[in-house]
Amino acid sequence: MTVWHSPQTADRYDRYTQKFPLYATTSARLVAAAGIRPGSRVLDLGCGTGVTTRALLARVGPAGQVLAVDSSPAMLDTARANVRADNVSWYQGDARDVDRLVGGKVDAAVSNMAFWQFDLVPTLAAVAKVLTDEGSLTFSIGYRVRPDAAAIASHWRRTLRDNGYDLVEARRSEHRESALSLREWSRLALVAQAAAQTDDQPWTLHTLYFRCRPQG
Numbered sequence: 309m310t311v312w313h314s315p316q317t318a319d320r321y322d323r324y325t326q327k328f329p330l331y332a333t334t335s336a337r338l339v340a341a342a343g344i345r346p347g348s349r350v351l352d353l354g355c356g357t358g359v360t361t362r363a364l365l366a367r368v369g370p371a372g373q374v375l376a377v378d379s380s381p382a383m384l385d386t387a388r389a390n391v392r393a394d395n396v397s398w399y400q401g402d403a404r405d406v407d408r409l410v411g412g413k414v415d416a417a418v419s420n421m422a423f424w425q426f427d428l429v430p431t432l433a434a435v436a437k438v439l440t441d442e443g444s445l446t447f448s449i450g451y452r453v454r455p456d457a458a459a460i461a462s463h464w465r466r467t468l469r470d471n472g473y474d475l476v477e478a479r480r481s482e483h484r485e486s487a488l489s490l491r492e493w494s495r496l497a498l499v500a501q502a503a504a505q506t507d508d509q510p511w512t513l514h515t516l517y518f519r520c521r522p523q524g
């Protein structure tokens with residue numbers, strides 16, 4: 309059980325994402341970085357309340373399919389209420405069990421603002437089992453302080469290689485948010501850095517998007 313399992317967290321997160329663009333913007337950029345095509349079958353790992361799922365549905369279109377996975381029943385209940393589409397399926401379970409949760413292969417897997425919370429080694433192994441031969445995994449990571457993108461990319465290149473993946477592309481981007489957004493983010497009590505926020509200045513979320521592929 310994590311903080312994500314609380315209905316109160318799901319409710320606060322949902323209200324936050326409706327008021328501030330942080331998660332919608334990073335989801336849209338993630339979906340673009342993943343190079344997803346209309347008609348694709350795509351896995352959304354750590355789908356939360358459905359913000360990323362919605363961006364994926366817009367990209368895959370009516371001929372595509374989104375398989376959305378989250379370990380928190382409360383987050384999933386909110387996602388189901390938020391996103392009504394015939395071509396989305398919801399799965400409650402841990403990302404590391406995704407090969408047992410969903411049936412068949414997917415053209416791509418994405419994960420927005422969640423990947424570092426996963427049990428990395430088994431999750432990468434499970435995702436490799438469900439990707440088609442051409443399939444890729446794309447995930448995002450956010451920082452309050454401008455990261456050393458080259459050093460972080462090199463760390464991920466090594467970590468991914470050690471787990472049977474090649475890093476295909478690393479993209480960096482910035483997203484400006486209001487001071488109010490950071491204060492409300494801190495009330496989510498999910499981010500220690502945000503909880504320490506005291507000033508009234510707009511702030512920047514630095515994001516890295518990593519696209520990788522299981523080695524052939």
Ligand SMILES: C[S@@+](CC[C@H](N)C(=O)[O-])C[C@H]1O[C@@H](n2cnc3c(N)ncnc32)[C@H](O)[C@@H]1O
Binds near residue numbers: 313325358379383420
């Ligand atoms: C910051 S939210 C991101 C939600 C969504 N992708 C978005 O951008 O709005 C992180 C989500 O990851 C989920 N999560 C954390 N650990 C997980 C795990 N091991 N397996 C599946 N989901 C997990 C949480 O329940 C939460 O819904």
